[in-house]
Amino acid sequence: MKNNINLNQLDILAFAKNGSELSGEYALDAFARLKEEDVRERATDTVHWRLRGEQIKPEDGENQIWLHLNANTKIMLTCQRCLTPANFDLEVSRKFRFVANEQVALAQDDENEEDLLVLDRKFNALELIEDELIMSLPIVPRHPSCHNAYLESLAAENAESTEFERPNPFAVLEQLKKPTNH
Numbered sequence: 001m002k003n004n005i006n007l008n009q010l011d012i013l014a015f016a017k018n019g020s021e022l023s024g025e026y027a028l029d030a031f032a033r034l035k036e037e038d039v040r041e042r043a044t045d046t047v048h049w050r051l052r053g054e055q056i057k058p059e060d061g062e063n064q065i066w067l068h069l070n071a072n073t074k075i076m077l078t079c080q081r082c083l084t085p086a087n088f089d090l091e092v093s094r095k096f097r098f099v100a101n102e103q104v105a106l107a108q109d110d111e112n113e114e115d116l117l118v119l120d121r122k123f124n125a126l127e128l129i130e131d132e133l134i135m136s137l138p139i140v141p142r143h144p145s146c147h148n149a150y151l152e153s154l155a156a157e158n159a160e161s162t163e164f165e166r167p168n169p170f171a172v173l174e175q176l177k178k179p180t181n182h
Ligand SMILES: [Zn+2]
Pocket: 079, 080, 081, 082, 083, 084, 086, 142, 143, 145, 146, 149
């Protein structure tokens, strides 16, 4: 079934009626708008996602069509406190109820706290995943502790450098200590 389904043209009604479930992963690169938020030129992270359709039949009332969405990824943003890169985990877990049309959505929107979307035979679930991940971005990205992050980045930098690329600071010290007037 998975191979026959286009995530960007999902028949929501059929998906929900069948209680279908789909999951997978895409490279962060596949989501241009989300990727744009990342400070790295090459982000190699993966977006994991899961969609589940559900039809609920209330005792008195019309059938309800639901879509459950889970998605997560990692992203690197600029810390607004120390202005160096910071890693963030994005996590989305939401459910949406689908209604017949825009009018119903508008009419019902004030009545309840459910997230309403309009039924579509070619619903772009890929876009929904991306929208929700973008909405889950921190408004003001910050390291939990900027000082520690700075020390970690220094440690990583030191581990990467070899003694040929950079003079060993202790060797330089030794040279400074050598008496020059004897
Ligand atoms: Zn910071």
